Amino acid sequence: MKPISTWILVANARTAFVLDHQGPAHGLKPRPDLVFHAEDPREFSDSPTVGHHRHGHGRHEFVQADTQRHAEEDFALQLAGTLKTKAQKGAFQRLLIAASPHMLGSLRSAMGKELSALIVAELAKDLTQVPLQDMPPHFAKHLLV
Numbered sequence: 774m775k776p777i778s779t780w781i782l783v784a785n786a787r788t789a790f791v792l793d794h795q796g797p798a799h800g801l802k803p804r805p806d807l808v809f810h811a812e813d814p815r816e817f818s819d820s821p822t823v824g825h826h827r828h829g830h831g832r833h834e835f836v837q838a839d840t841q842r843h844a845e846e847d848f849a850l851q852l853a854g855t856l857k858t859k860a861q862k863g864a865f866q867r868l869l870i871a872a873s874p875h876m877l878g879s880l881r882s883a884m885g886k887e888l889s890a891l892i893v894a895e896l897a898k899d900l901t902q903v904p905l906q907d908m909p910p911h912f913a914k915h916l917l918v
Contacts (some may be wrong), residue, residue: 779867785899814844849879864894871900
């Protein structure tokens, strides 16, 4: 019988990686092939600009998009796409997500029903800087590590 594989996605807006858990006494194993870094957001001014309407004399203020937010959403879509592909290939059966609160929201929006159905727990914590040996207590409530 093949063990149930639980993947743990650890993410923030700039970095993400996957840990594999194959069951009790197997610990958490990093997946070097599943380490991600977000692209730098394109630099735009955050200050509003004033434009003129083509018809008439009115003036309008245009607020440029929040590039950091868009970069985070794009990164979440990239992560969700990779996880969905791996799940369809049977690489894992359960998913646990530990992400900074805002990134967790972006990931929820990016994941479809198929991937969301595999989520067993979510932690609104940025654990990207936590050493591997210090991670098990964070997941003890959800996994037998």
